[in-house]
Amino acid sequence: MEIWDAYDQDGRRAERELIRGEPIPLGLYHLVSEMLVRHVDGDYLLMQRDFQKEGYPGWMEATAGGSALKGETALEAAKRELLEETGLTGISFQEIGWQRTENTIFISYLVITDCDKASVKLQEGETIGYQWLKEEEFLRFLNSSEAIPPQRERLREFLNFD
Template identity: 55%
Template sequence: MEIWDGYNRDETLAGVDLVRGEKIPDGLYHLVCEVLVQHEDGDFLLMKRDLNKPTNPGKYEATAGGSALKGEDKLTCIKRELKEETGIEAEDFEHIGRTIHGKCIFEDFYTRTDCAKDCVTLQENETIGYKWISEAEFADFVNSDDIIRSQRERYRTFLGKRGYLK
């Protein structure tokens, strides 16, 4: 059983535990942290979602991440999720956005890595593949129907500042 902290809309703790899979009461949210990963050579990491995921199965996503566990702050969460889903360890994260969607507060980050590109590992039931794509391919990806639409919307400001959006 996965336990999350319940949050108010302003991201203050509500003092309520939430259980993954159970209905989240009105007025409460849970924290989800995601990170866009760029290699020092400029390539971006895309992770392929497991075919059994309830949303967007088998699609490549421009992120690694997931729900914060009870007691985790956003940086602890994103470090853990990045390591679990990709095997990549990072310490420096740039906060690139905060969005509320449904019952989730999304905190989005960006990080650069110098890891060996073949060191990426997959997390069972989460990811089934990965690929590194060039910045030009990434710009095409974020402007296509291949990207998960909610990611493009959440990353819009960051992507716009970088010139990736058409």
């Protein structure tokens, strides 16, 4: 059972717990950290979602990420999720976005890594592939119908594209 902290609409902890899979009460939100991963050489990481995932199975995604567990800050969740989903660590984390949807608060980070690019590890049940793209290719990908639409929208302002 995965337990999350509940948050109010302004991103403050609401002193309530939420349980993954149970309905989130109206007016409460759970926190999700997502990371746009860029190598020090300028390439961006795409991860392919497992075909068994509920949303966008098999799609390439521009971010790694997931829900913050009870007691975690958004940054702590970002670091944990990055390691779990990619096997990578970051040398810097810069917050690049904040968005509230119906029951989720997304905090987006740009993560810079200096890893060996072949050292990406896949997480069973989460990811089944990966690729690194040069910035031009990455921006083309995000502007295409192949990109997950909500991710594209969350990254749009940071990446300055239409």
